[in-house]
Amino acid sequence: MAQPTRYVLSQDIDTNHVVSNPMNLVLLLKRELPRVRSRSFPGKTPTLAAGFGSSRKIYLGINIQLPGLPLHHSIHAEQFLLANLALNNERQLTHLAITSDGIYFDAPSGYCRQFLHETREASSIQILIKDATRGEAGRFETLQNLFPRTIRPTIFFQPLLLEPHDNKLTLSTYHDLVGNICEELERCNHLNCTALAAANRSYTPFTKSSSGVALLDNVGRVYRGWYMETVECGLSLGLVQAALVDFVARGGTEFNTIVQAVLVEKKDALVSQEKTTRMILKKITNGNCVINVFHCHLDVAEQFRRNIINIEATQGGFGKHIY
Ligand SMILES: [Zn+2]
Ligand SMILES: [Zn+2]
Numbered sequence: 001m002a003q004p005t006r007y008v009l010s011q012d013i014d015t016n017h018v019v020s021n022p023m024n025l026v027l028l029l030k031r032e033l034p035r036v037r038s039r040s041f042p043g044k045t046p047t048l049a050a051g052f053g054s055s056r057k058i059y060l061g062i063n064i065q066l067p068g069l070p071l072h073h074s075i076h077a078e079q080f081l082l083a084n085l086a087l088n089n090e091r092q093l094t095h096l097a098i099t100s101d102g103i104y105f106d107a108p109s110g111y112c113r114q115f116l117h118e119t120r121e122a123s124s125i126q127i128l129i130k131d132a133t134r135g136e137a138g139r140f141e142t143l144q145n146l147f148p149r150t151i152r153p154t155i156f157f158q159p160l161l162l163e164p165h166d167n168k169l170t171l172s173t174y175h176d177l178v179g180n181i182c183e184e185l186e187r188c189n190h191l192n193c194t195a196l197a198a199a200n201r202s203y204t205p206f207t208k209s210s211s212g213v214a215l216l217d218n219v220g221r222v223y224r225g226w227y228m229e230t231v232e233c234g235l236s237l238g239l240v241q242a243a244l245v246d247f248v249a250r251g252g253t254e255f256n257t258i259v260q261a262v263l264v265e266k267k268d269a270l271v272s273q274e275k276t277t278r279m280i281l282k283k284i285t286n287g288n289c290v291i292n293v294f295h296c297h298l299d300v301a302e303q304f305r306r307n308i309i310n311i312e313a314t315q316g317g318f319g320k321h322i323y
Contacts, residue, residue, distance in 0.1 A: 007249035025097035049077040054092035078112035083245040097128035169296035211265035267295035
C-alpha cells in the first residue's frame with residue numbers, strides 16, 4: 001500500500017535534496033503523485049503543488065473539489081499550499097512547482113497569482129517551468145517575470161497574507177460563552193477557543209469581516225481555518241476551505257467524519273459566513289455535522305485605536321477610512 005502523503009516536510013532527506021538543488025522538486029512531486037492518486041480525495045485529476053519556504057521546510061498542496069458543490073467552492077492546489085503555509089506560520093515562499101502528471105510543470109493559475117503576490121518578497125518567488133515531452137531540463141522563472149502586472153490598488157498595499165494578524169476580537173462580558181473561553185487561545189484545543197483564535201488570525205483587507213472556524217472529527221481531532229481575502233476585490237479563500245486544508249494535511253480523508261463545527265465571526269459584519277458555512281458542511285458531511293455560531297466584536301482598546309487612525313488618515317488628506 002502506498003504511504004500517505006505528508007504535507008509538511010522538514011529536516012529529512014527530501015528537504016536536503018531540495019535545499020541543495022531546488023530542481024529536485026520535480027522528483028519530489030513525481031514520487032508524491034501516485035500516493036495522492038491512491039487516496040480517496042474528491043476530484044479525479046489531482047494537481048500537486050510543492051513550495052519551499054524560507055524556514056527550509058517543504059509544503060505540499062493538492063486541489064480538492066468539494067463533493068456536490070459548484071466548482072467555485074473548490075480549493076486550488078496553490079491555495080491549499082498557501083493555507084498550509086499560513087497554518088504552519090511560514091511567512092515566505094521561495095520556490096514553487098506545480099504539476100498534475102509529472103511531465104508538465106507550469107505557472108500558477110491566474111486566480112492564484114494574486115494570492116502569491118500578497119506574500120513577502122513575492123516578486124522573487126521562483127516558479128518551475130518544464131515540459132518533459134520536449135526534453136526540457138526545466139528552469140525557474142520569477143513570479144514577477146511570469147506575471148509582470150500585479151494588482152496593487154492602494155498606497156497602503158503591503159504583502160500581508162502570511163504575516164501575523166491579531167484582529168482583537170472578543171466576546172462581550174454578557175455573552176453566554178464568556179466564562180468558557182480560555183486566556184491562552186492559541187494553546188487551547190477547545191472548539192470555541194480554537195475558532196476564536198482562528199478568527200483573530202483572519203486577513204480581510206476588503207471587508208474587515210474577520211472570521212474563523214474550528215472542526216472536530218469523530219476521533220476527537222480539532223482542525224482550524226480562517227478567512228483570507230486579497231486586496232483584489234473578489235478573490236478569497238473561505239474559512240471552511242482553509243480548515244479542510246488542515247484536515248487533509250493532518251491525514252483526514254473522509255469529510256463525513258467531521259461531526260462538529262464552531263464558527264466565529266464579527267457581529268454585524270459586512271459579510272457573514274454563517275449561511276455558506278452551514279451549506280458547505282451540511283453537504284460534505286451528509287448532514288452529520290452539528291454547527292454552532294457565535295459572534296464577537298472588537299475589544300474597546302482596538303476600537304479606540306482604529307478611530308484614531310481613521311481621524312489621522314482623514315486629516316492627512318487621504319480622505320478615506322482605513323478601517
Ligand atoms: Zn489556482
Ligand atoms: Zn479553551
